[in-house]
Amino acid sequence: MRTLLLHAPAELRVQVLACQLAMARSKPLLALRALRKALSLGAADAQVHRSAARFLHLYRAGGAALAPAVATVVERHSAQILAAAGLPTGATAEAYNDAFLARAGGGAAAAAVAHAEVRALVAPAQAAAAREALASLELQQA
Numbered sequence: 001m002r003t004l005l006l007h008a009p010a011e012l013r014v015q016v017l018a019c020q021l022a023m024a025r026s027k028p029l030l031a032l033r034a035l036r037k038a039l040s041l042g043a044a045d046a047q048v049h050r051s052a053a054r055f056l057h058l059y060r061a062g063g064a065a066l067a068p069a070v071a072t073v074v075e076r077h078s079a080q081i082l083a084a085a086g087l088p089t090g091a092t093a094e095a096y097n098d099a100f101l102a103r104a105g106g107g108a109a110a111a112a113v114a115h116a117e118v119r120a121l122v123a124p125a126q127a128a129a130a131r132e133a134l135a136s137l138e139l140q141q142a
Contacts (some may be wrong), residue, residue: 010046012041026060028070032077039081046114049100052081053118057093091118093122 009015010087022053035055038048059066059074066074079089085099096116104111116130 009037010041012038012045015041016045016047016051019055023051023055023058024055028055028066028074031055031059032074035081036077043084044103045112049097049111050118053093053097053100054121056081056096057122059092069096093118102107 015034016141017033018034019038020033022028027065032055037053038051041061042048056078060078062114082089082096083092085096085103087095097115100118101111101115113134116134119130119133120127
């Protein structure tokens with residue numbers, strides 16, 4: 001990963017991959033660094049949205065135990081991510097997800113798929129509704 005980040009730091013896919021890898025390794029600060037770069041490269045991208053929503057869900061929902069200094073950094077930058085999406089500081093990953101779909105206009109297939117995937121992640125009780133939304137999307141596209 002270091003080699004990719006060194007030779008292609010402005011490549012959106014590299015930053016998304018770095019963020020996902022850091023989250024899988026429970027490295028919130030590395031994930032945050034890659035996420036911030038990915039957001040600066042393409043905040044409207046569906047893959048970036050998935051990573052951002054997952055980050056907010058993992059590290060703001062209290063699911064991960066963070067050291068106090070790390071929690072402070074994560075909270076400060078999470079507030080900036082939410083503000084860039086036009087949301088208040090205390091907004092949830094679910095609200096962030098809904099705002100993404102609203103900005104995309106609901107018509108973009110990639111945005112709708114990303115919204116459904118994140119919805120299933122942040123609100124498991126709504127996974128069936130997310131699948132139904134995807135099924136109706138396929139019917140509308142046909």
